[in-house]
Amino acid sequence: MSEGVLSPAARADAVARLEREEVDVLVVGGGITGVGIALDASSRGLSVALIEADDLAAGTSSRSSKLIHGGLRYLEMLEFRLVREALRERRLLLTRLAPHLVRPVEFLFPLKHRGWERPYIGAGLLLYDTWAGRHLPRARHLSHRSALAAAPALRHDSLVGAVQFHDAQEDDALFAVYVARTAAAHGASIVTRARAVDFLRNETGRVVGVRAEDSLAGRPLELRARHTIAAVGVVTDKLLELATGRAQSSLRPSKGVHLIVPRSSIPMRSGLFMRTEKSVFHAIPWRSDYWLLGDTDTEWDGEVDRPVANRSDIEYLLAKVNSVLARPVEPSQIHGVFAGLRPLVAADGTADTTRLSREHRLFSPLPGLTAIAGGKYTTYRVMARDAVDAASVDLGSMARSATERLPLLGAETPSESSDPIRLRHGGCAEEVLQLAEADPVLAAPLPGAGRYIAAEAVHAVTHQGALDLDDILSRRTRTSIEASDRGRAAAAVIAPLVAPAMGWSEARYAEEIERYRRLRDAEEAGEAAPDDAAAGAAYRAVMDG
Ligand SMILES: Cc1cc2nc3c(=O)[nH]c(=O)nc-3n(C[C@H](O)[C@H](O)[C@H](O)COP(=O)(O)OP(=O)(O)OC[C@H]3O[C@@H](n4cnc5c(N)ncnc54)[C@H](O)[C@@H]3O)c2cc1C
Numbered sequence: 001m002s003e004g005v006l007s008p009a010a011r012a013d014a015v016a017r018l019e020r021e022e023v024d025v026l027v028v029g030g031g032i033t034g035v036g037i038a039l040d041a042s043s044r045g046l047s048v049a050l051i052e053a054d055d056l057a058a059g060t061s062s063r064s065s066k067l068i069h070g071g072l073r074y075l076e077m078l079e080f081r082l083v084r085e086a087l088r089e090r091r092l093l094l095t096r097l098a099p100h101l102v103r104p105v106e107f108l109f110p111l112k113h114r115g116w117e118r119p120y121i122g123a124g125l126l127l128y129d130t131w132a133g134r135h136l137p138r139a140r141h142l143s144h145r146s147a148l149a150a151a152p153a154l155r156h157d158s159l160v161g162a163v164q165f166h167d168a169q170e171d172d173a174l175f176a177v178y179v180a181r182t183a184a185a186h187g188a189s190i191v192t193r194a195r196a197v198d199f200l201r202n203e204t205g206r207v208v209g210v211r212a213e214d215s216l217a218g219r220p221l222e223l224r225a226r227h228t229i230a231a232v233g234v235v236t237d238k239l240l241e242l243a244t245g246r247a248q249s250s251l252r253p254s255k256g257v258h259l260i261v262p263r264s265s266i267p268m269r270s271g272l273f274m275r276t277e278k279s280v281f282h283a284i285p286w287r288s289d290y291w292l293l294g295d296t297d298t299e300w301d302g303e304v305d306r307p308v309a310n311r312s313d314i315e316y317l318l319a320k321v322n323s324v325l326a327r328p329v330e331p332s333q334i335h336g337v338f339a340g341l342r343p344l345v346a347a348d349g350t351a352d353t354t355r356l357s358r359e360h361r362l363f364s365p366l367p368g369l370t371a372i373a374g375g376k377y378t379t380y381r382v383m384a385r386d387a388v389d390a391a392s393v394d395l396g397s398m399a400r401s402a403t404e405r406l407p408l409l410g411a412e413t414p415s416e417s418s419d420p421i422r423l424r425h426g427g428c429a430e431e432v433l434q435l436a437e438a439d440p441v442l443a444a445p446l447p448g449a450g451r452y453i454a455a456e457a458v459h460a461v462t463h464q465g466a467l468d469l470d471d472i473l474s475r476r477t478r479t480s481i482e483a484s485d486r487g488r489a490a491a492a493v494i495a496p497l498v499a500p501a502m503g504w505s506e507a508r509y510a511e512e513i514e515r516y517r518r519l520r521d522a523e524e525a526g527e528a529a530p531d532d533a534a535a536g537a538a539y540r541a542v543m544d545g
Pocket of ligand 1: 028030031032033034051053058060061068069194197235254255256342343373375377378
């Protein structure tokens with residue numbers, strides 16, 4: 001096994017290898033599903049490459065609620081198989097596969113009705129805890145007084161009591177990077193900034209690879225593979241159309257928006273889980289300094305590669321949380337906003353996206369090509385296994401999935417550590433600390449980026465596959481949603497620090513800072529617009545201006 005390093009040099013080597021060699025499995029899409037497939041296939045001994053149009057997890061996989069959960073609300077939808085499967089994955093991730101990246105999180109479920117609600121919710125949580133096994137504390141019933149002691153932020157009349165329960169959380173973008181690195185350590189070639197634009201076919205019509213655009217080098221690539229797996233989330237219909245020449249409508253994208261506010265704005269010990277008219281609302285503790293508030297669930301018919309939040313999304317989320325708080329969260333307290341698209345599999349006759357199943361689906365549109373979509377972050381490993389099983393039948397490979405017993409890179413460090421760098425990187429924290437030891441400038445905190453140190457920005461480039469400031473500030477660190485200036489100040493500090501590793505001249509890094517700021521300006525322009533159409537137009541106007 002190599003060290004699983006993703007760097008500009010490793011990318012260049014991977015491109016050169018792919019232009020030379022045919023691989024067994026080519027994965028298109030570097031969200032959690034794609035990187036999970038790359039890991040599953042490479043750890044079975046297959047030769048594997050993955051191409052991603054943008055950055056690892058740049059799509060939905062950096063924009064989720066960041067929960068590894070069974071999904072309490074799916075119990076009510078009677079999706080028992082999905083809940084059980086997700087709880088099993090939660091246990092595996094917490095205890096064996098990624099204890100350095102996945103942590104328990106405590107929630108308070110406020111009860112609003114006397115009588116029926118406590119036994120009803122209690123029974124659901126009993127089932128949830130029973131299926132989960134004994135790796136997290138079981139649900140506990142709280143009186144009105146104990147609930148308010150745990151969550152003094154809540155208005156006295158907003159609840160009659162509560163139930164406390166546990167789920168788990170992770171940093172979705174960083175987790176995907178660690179899955180990709182683990183795949184690279186098993187020999188997978190990982191190439192970001194490479195978009196599949198067409199499929200290669202042989203004389204029988206079988207898919208034998210893809211034609212891609214390398215946006216870093218600005219040139220086309222021809223990548224040959226014995227089997228291609230598309231894991232492109234909400235873009236699945238577009239890619240299947242490209243493959244088959246027929247219009248597709250297998251997915252119903254639904255937009256989900258979250259806000260980030262400082263922890264001090266809501267005095268509570270545990271997170272909050274509330275039912276809404278159609279779905280659920282969470283206040284989730286994020287790092288030690290923030291709350292993640294979300295989310296919305298509305299149908300999206302705009303561009304699938306850049307969902308934008310609008311003013312109504314933000315007003316809805318503030319109204320939801322403020323409906324139970326004694327002291328409201330003010331719009332001025334919002335540090336960050338992000339929008340993502342759920343790749344929901346369409347069901348005939350279901351109009352409401354909140355009712356659509358979170359099950360995943362495999363497609364075999366042509367010989368040599370499998371596509372997978374739907375599902376949840378939590379069940380990425382199962383999705384990956386199913387996709388590689390389908391490819392293996394075509395490849396005539398008998399090797400079985402090994403990921404159930406395969407800890408991710410860095411999993412050797414116990415999760416009890418309170419050092420923030422170890423909490424973020426587990427055993428790979430040594431890589432960051434070595435950079436900091438070699439250069440005292442890198443040991444210092446990054447101005448404008450909360451608790452991150454400068455070495456983490458450089459490590460993002462030298463080990464974690466980041467290729468620009470947005471990769472570093474939005475996905476390797478989460479500064480773009482945590483810092484109230486959305487990372488604009490940090491961008492100016494980071495650019496010269498990472499310039500040598502990126503090979504950037506002074507003029508180039510000035511352009512990169514400008515580009516980063518424009519991205520944030522465009523998002524903020526969208527957030528001020530009243531609806532999706534206006535937000536999309538405002539976003540594009542800034543980007544094109
Ligand atoms: C608001 C919200 C909250 C959520 N919360 C949770 C949660 O708490 N827990 C949970 O378990 N799940 C959650 N989910 C669901 C979960 O986030 C998704 O199911 C999962 O991230 C989907 O991953 P994916 O890899 O299939 O898709 P994506 O992450 O979208 O990845 C697809 C990738 O394909 C790339 N791509 C597209 N076209 C091409 C091309 N032509 N060539 C190369 N690459 C291409 C894209 O750039 C993208 O990176 C949430 C989803 C949303 C929207």
